[in-house]
Amino acid sequence: MLNRRNFLTAAIGVAAAGTLAACAKEDGGTSGSSGGSKTITLGFSQVGSESGWRSANTDSVKSAAKEAGYNLKFSDAQQKQENQISAIRSYIAQKVDVIAFSPVVVTGWDAILNEAKAAKIPVVLTDRSVESDESLFVTLVGSDFTDEGRRAAKMLEKVLEKAGHKGPVKIAQLEGTTGAAPAIERAKGFKEVMDADHADDWKIVVSQTGDFTRAGGKQVMAAFLQSNPDIDVLFAHNDDMGIGAIQAIEAAGKKPGKDILIVTVDGVKDGFIAMSEGKINAIVECNPLLGPQLMEVVKKVHAGETVERWIKTEESDFMQDQAKDALPTRKY
Amino acid sequence: MSTPSVATTSRWRALTHHNLFWPVAVLIALLLVNVPFTPDFFAIKMTDGHLYGSLVSIVLFGSPLILVAVGMTLVIATGGIDLSVGAVVAITGALTCSYISDQADQNALAGVFLAMGIGLVAAVVCGLWNGFLVARMGIQPIIATLIIMVAGRGVAQLITDGQIITINSEPYKLIGGGYWLTLPFSIFVVAAVVAVTVALTRRTALGLLVESVGGNAEASRLVGIRSRRIKIMVYMFCALCAGIAGLMISSNTSAADGNNAGLWIELDAILAVVIGGTSLLGGRFSIGGTVVGALVIQTLTTTIYTIGVPTQTNLVFKAVVVIIVCLLQSPKFRAKVFGANGPKGLRRAAAPAPATPAADAAPKMEVSR
Numbered sequence: 090m091l092n093r094r095n096f097l098t099a100a101i102g103v104a105a106a107g108t109l110a111a112c113a114k115e116d117g118g119t120s121g122s123s124g125g126s127k128t129i130t131l132g133f134s135q136v137g138s139e140s141g142w143r144s145a146n147t148d149s150v151k152s153a154a155k156e157a158g159y160n161l162k163f164s165d166a167q168q169k170q171e172n173q174i175s176a177i178r179s180y181i182a183q184k185v186d187v188i189a190f191s192p193v194v195v196t197g198w199d200a201i202l203n204e205a206k207a208a209k210i211p212v213v214l215t216d217r218s219v220e221s222d223e224s225l226f227v228t229l230v231g232s233d234f235t236d237e238g239r240r241a242a243k244m245l246e247k248v249l250e251k252a253g254h255k256g257p258v259k260i261a262q263l264e265g266t267t268g269a270a271p272a273i274e275r276a277k278g279f280k281e282v283m284d285a286d287h288a289d290d291w292k293i294v295v296s297q298t299g300d301f302t303r304a305g306g307k308q309v310m311a312a313f314l315q316s317n318p319d320i321d322v323l324f325a326h327n328d329d330m331g332i333g334a335i336q337a338i339e340a341a342g343k344k345p346g347k348d349i350l351i352v353t354v355d356g357v358k359d360g361f362i363a364m365s366e367g368k369i370n371a372i373v374e375c376n377p378l379l380g381p382q383l384m385e386v387v388k389k390v391h392a393g394e395t396v397e398r399w400i401k402t403e404e405s406d407f408m409q410d411q412a413k414d415a416l417p418t419r420k421y
Numbered sequence: 422m423s424t425p426s427v428a429t430t431s432r433w434r435a436l437t438h439h440n441l442f443w444p445v446a447v448l449i450a451l452l453l454v455n456v457p458f459t460p461d462f463f464a465i466k467m468t469d470g471h472l473y474g475s476l477v478s479i480v481l482f483g484s485p486l487i488l489v490a491v492g493m494t495l496v497i498a499t500g501g502i503d504l505s506v507g508a509v510v511a512i513t514g515a516l517t518c519s520y521i522s523d524q525a526d527q528n529a530l531a532g533v534f535l536a537m538g539i540g541l542v543a544a545v546v547c548g549l550w551n552g553f554l555v556a557r558m559g560i561q562p563i564i565a566t567l568i569i570m571v572a573g574r575g576v577a578q579l580i581t582d583g584q585i586i587t588i589n590s591e592p593y594k595l596i597g598g599g600y601w602l603t604l605p606f607s608i609f610v611v612a613a614v615v616a617v618t619v620a621l622t623r624r625t626a627l628g629l630l631v632e633s634v635g636g637n638a639e640a641s642r643l644v645g646i647r648s649r650r651i652k653i654m655v656y657m658f659c660a661l662c663a664g665i666a667g668l669m670i671s672s673n674t675s676a677a678d679g680n681n682a683g684l685w686i687e688l689d690a691i692l693a694v695v696i697g698g699t700s701l702l703g704g705r706f707s708i709g710g711t712v713v714g715a716l717v718i719q720t721l722t723t724t725i726y727t728i729g730v731p732t733q734t735n736l737v738f739k740a741v742v743v744i745i746v747c748l749l750q751s752p753k754f755r756a757k758v759f760g761a762n763g764p765k766g767l768r769r770a771a772a773p774a775p776a777t778p779a780a781d782a783a784p785k786m787e788v789s790r
Contacts, residue, residue, distance in 0.1 A: 138584070144582075144583050168680075264732055267733060267735070298735070300681070302681045303676055304682070307674055312478070313726065315727055316458060316726070329585070336598070340473065
């Protein structure tokens with residue numbers, strides 16, 4: 090049976106496994122950066138790799154850091170806030186020059202941001218924002234999710250017009266991870282336009298989280314189609330959930346893009362492939378390639394220059410007829 | 422008038438004391454909850470040459486969970502637990518899909534079979550590792566399997582390069598998302614695995630051996646059962662089940678997602694096993710109960726989507742239902758709430774029947790067990 094020695098062995102085993110996993114994810118360029126050299130050390134905590142968008146975002150940050158000659162310490166939080174907090178805490182302990190991170194959720198960051206402030210390490214948010222005191226971070230490099238929601242509603246207007254849809258519009262919404270900024274704000278922006286311009290004819294009949302994943306999107310959409318077989322429009326908070334939903338719609342014997350009009354946000358390659366096949370009607374781009382912009386900001390922040398509170402990424406919207414032309418330019 | 426009522430009540434008692442009664446009752450109750458929200462919830466119609474309906478979806482999306490839970494049942498029956506199944510799901514899906522995506526012809530059967538073989542072998546190796554740590558090294562199962570639970574997902578991400586690998590292979594799509602004889606193909610896979618498991622554990626002495634190892638590993642060893650070998654075997658079997666589930670999950674969306682595939686499935690599987698009436702202490706198990714337990718969990722998930730529970734309260738709703746199920750499963754709780762002797766108290770309250778039925782119902786109940 091179990092004795093103390095075995096337990097110790099086990100404990101060490103787990104600790105070693107944890108360290109190995111951590112090592113595997115560290116992506117430090119050259120080690121030993123400190124010691125008076127001018128190389129900027131950037132600690133970056135990524136949300137995870139939950140979607141193609143995120144992978145592209147990660148690649149962009151990594152390659153931009155390499156190009157800029159920064160020493161990048163990278164960690165993947167696997168969508169857990171506690172992982173991000175411990176990663177940031179370790180960056181503080183390592184005395185990096187600048188900390189950047191994409192917060193998993195919007196709340197609960199005050200304590201760790203105060204620790205960074207006390208250590209006089211500037212914090213730059215990327216992609217997503219937090220609900221904390223403004224003095225706790227320098228700037229946000231990222232998209233305006235609320236505006237993406239608004240743009241999605243505007244795109245839906247065009248899509249409906251093009252499809253010649255008349256009468257009331259029943260909308261199903263696939264939300265992102267509950268509590269995540271893009272999920273909250275995309276829903277908010279969409280509803281804003283809906284309430285302002287289409288209070289009479291548009292209605293969100295079902296809305297549920299699909300966790301930004303294909304499997305989630307597929308399963309939730311399958312249930313939606315059972316409880317509300319007369320859905321006209323699907324608004325998915327990202328392409329991956331939309332792609333999952335397309336499979337569920339096809340299994341129900343309906344035609345995605347015709348029987349159910351689909352508007353998604355992101356613009357990853359697989360999304361554009363689905364759009365070029367006519368299965369998605371419009372995509373609102375959310376540009377993940379913000380690495381170069383981030384490095385620029387890091388440089389300025391490190392030099393003590395003032396930067397804008399919110400540096401927005403450049404984005405555009407795509408209708409179905411633009412899909413084929415845009416597809417070759419999609420890198421992610 | 423009193424004689425038939427005695428017979429009915431004793432039959433009722435026998436029924437309510439059957440170990441599958443409460444899980445099945447909860448499953449039926451959950452299914453019925455959907456009807457007011459989705460009037461044609463039980464309707465099944467033909468669409469594009471296959472059956473389509475809520476019940477079909479529940480079985481289709483619940484298949485991976487049933488498989489993982491069946492494997493988990495045997496591990497728990499030996500007094501162990503396997504936390505690594507979710508990671509094994511991710512590894513299998515990642516390996517198989519990345520192999521298929523490298524093929525020139527993704528529809529070639531040989532390539533698909535080879536890819537599935539590679540994935541399943543990797544799964545079994547994970548199981549062998551777990552079994553080795555538990556049975557040979559004497560490490561507590563919860564710690565031993567935690568290693569792959571934590572590190573395995575990293576391995577899966579390493580295989581997929583952190584990307585979602587999308588594949589376009591019709592034959593591979595069959596196992597988790599396709600249809601055969603108008604039914605989801607995954608039903609046949611699940612049925613085969615469950616049938617083989619039941620046959621092996623209930624038609625041969627294997628089930629008895631597993632239970633005796635779970636009851637007391639040392640005593641089993643002393644009477645000549647190779648308890649270590651049995652343990653290694655159940656961990657390998659559990660990982661194989663998780664591997665097949667991994668194939669299904671990746672096939673269902675035609676994509677391998679190293680980060681999310683099978684995330685938290687180990688907890689759902691353990692829950693399914695417990696709802697099914699298998700004791701976490703080991704020593705006895707019920708495969709049928711586990712299948713019902715897994716269906717309860719999948720039905721609960723589907724119910725949340727169809728009745729429109731607000732997103733923020735999803736988990737609370739799930740928790741409340743699971744608490745109720747677990748309480749109903751507890752004989753102590755039932756005795757407290759329904760009276761000292763289970764349904765007898767209820768009956769006495771409803772209609773003051775003569776005292777004798779309880780007396781002669783009791784031995785019948787014993788026989789029926």
